[in-house]
Amino acid sequence: MKKTTFACLLGAAALVAGTANAAELGAVDQPIKLAINEWTGQHVTTHIAGEMLKAAGYKVEYVTAGMLNQFQAIADGEIHATLEIWSSNVSDEYAIKISEGTVVELGDLELAAKEGIAYPAHVAELCPGLPAWEALKACAPLFATAETLPAGRLVDYPADWGTPGADRMTGLELPFKAVPAGSEGALIAELRASTERKTPLLVTFWQPHWAMSAYDVKFVDLPAGEEACFADPAWGPNPNAINDCDFAPSRIFKAAWSGTAETWPAAYEILSNYTLNVADQQPMMGAIDVDGGKVKEVVAAWMEANEASWRPVVDAAIK
Incomplete structure (x- = not known):
C-alpha cells in the first residue's frame, strides 16, 4: 500500500x-x-x-x-x-x-470521487489519442461486437442504475451502443477479462472502487460536467443535445x-x-x-x- x-x-x-x-x-x-x-x-x-x-x-x-x-x-x-x-x-x-x-x-x-466513461490502461495502446474523448470516434470499430456492429460497444451500468453511459454516447454523438451490465459483478468481470486478454473495452465506472487499482482503469477526458450541460443543449460540443459532457462532480x-x-x-x-x-x-x-x-x-x-x-x-x- x-x-x-x-x-x-x-x-x-x-x-x-x-x-x-x-x-x-x-x-x-x-x-x-x-x-x-x-x-x-x-x-x-x-x-x-x-x-x-x-x-x-x-x-x-x-x-x-x-x-x-x-x-x-x-x-x-x-x-x-x-x-x-x-x-x-x-x-x-x-x-x-x-x-x-x-x-x-x-x-x-x-x-x-468520480464517475465516468473508463477503460483499462492497455486500451490506450489500441486506441491512440486516449484519454481524449474525440479519439473514440475513429476507434469505435475496435470496440464493436456482433450485437453492436457497426457501432462500438459500451458496457453501461446495470439497467436499474439508469443509463448514464448511453446518455454520454448520445450527447457527444459517439458511434457506440450502450449495453447494460447485469450487475456490478458483471462490470468487474468485463474489466478482468479485458485486462487478462488485452482486448478493447469501454465501460461506465466509478471511483473509489478497488477495481480501479486492480485493473489500472483510466477515465476518458470528457468536457467538464457543468450544470448547464444537463439542461441547455446549446452548451458543449453538440449544440443539439444535453449530456454532451462528463458526469457531474x-x-x-x-x-x-x-x-x-x-x-x-x-x-x-x-x-x-x-x-x-x-x-x-x-x-x-x-x-x-x-x-x-x-x-x-x-x-x-x-x-x-x-x-x-x-x-x-x-x-x-x-x-
Whole structure:
C-alpha cells in the first residue's frame, strides 16, 4: 500500500492544526459513536478515523446506520459523526438538519470521487489519442461486437442504475451502443477479462472502487460536467443535445452531531482535519472485497505501516 499520498493530503491540515493550542480531550469516559453505512469504502474510512480517535485516548463504538436516514440519529446525538457523505447521494434531511443546527459539517474528506466513461490502461495502446474523448470516434470499430456492429460497444451500468453511459454516447454523438451490465459483478468481470486478454473495452465506472487499482482503469477526458450541460443543449460540443459532457462532480464530506465539539473538543479537531486519499482507500477495499480480509485487520495493517501519515493529525489535537 502507498505510504506517501495520505501524508501529503494530511500535511497541510496537520500544519495548520499544529499552530494552535491543543484541544481538551473532553468526556473520554463516553464512547464516540461513528456511523457505519452500506459500502466497504465507508467502512475503511470510518475505521481509520476510529483508530485515530482511539490513539488519542477515546473510546469508539461503530453503529450501523443507513446512509440516507442516519441524520436524525446524528441530530439526536445517538450517533456522533459520519465520515463519508457523497453529495451525489445524500438525502434532503441532511440539509434540513444543517439548517436547524443539529448537524454540523466537518469539511471535505478529500476522497477523489468520480464517475465516468473508463477503460483499462492497455486500451490506450489500441486506441491512440486516449484519454481524449474525440479519439473514440475513429476507434469505435475496435470496440464493436456482433450485437453492436457497426457501432462500438459500451458496457453501461446495470439497467436499474439508469443509463448514464448511453446518455454520454448520445450527447457527444459517439458511434457506440450502450449495453447494460447485469450487475456490478458483471462490470468487474468485463474489466478482468479485458485486462487478462488485452482486448478493447469501454465501460461506465466509478471511483473509489478497488477495481480501479486492480485493473489500472483510466477515465476518458470528457468536457467538464457543468450544470448547464444537463439542461441547455446549446452548451458543449453538440449544440443539439444535453449530456454532451462528463458526469457531474461528486463531493465527499464529513458531518457530526452539533454537540461533538463541546463534548470531545480534540476528537472534533481530529475528525475535522482527517482526510483520505483514494490511492490509499482502494487497495484496502480490494483486500477486503477480493481477498476476503477483515475490515479491522486490513485497517490495522495500514495504520501500522502509515503511522507517520496519520499520527501528526492526532498529536496536533492533543499535544
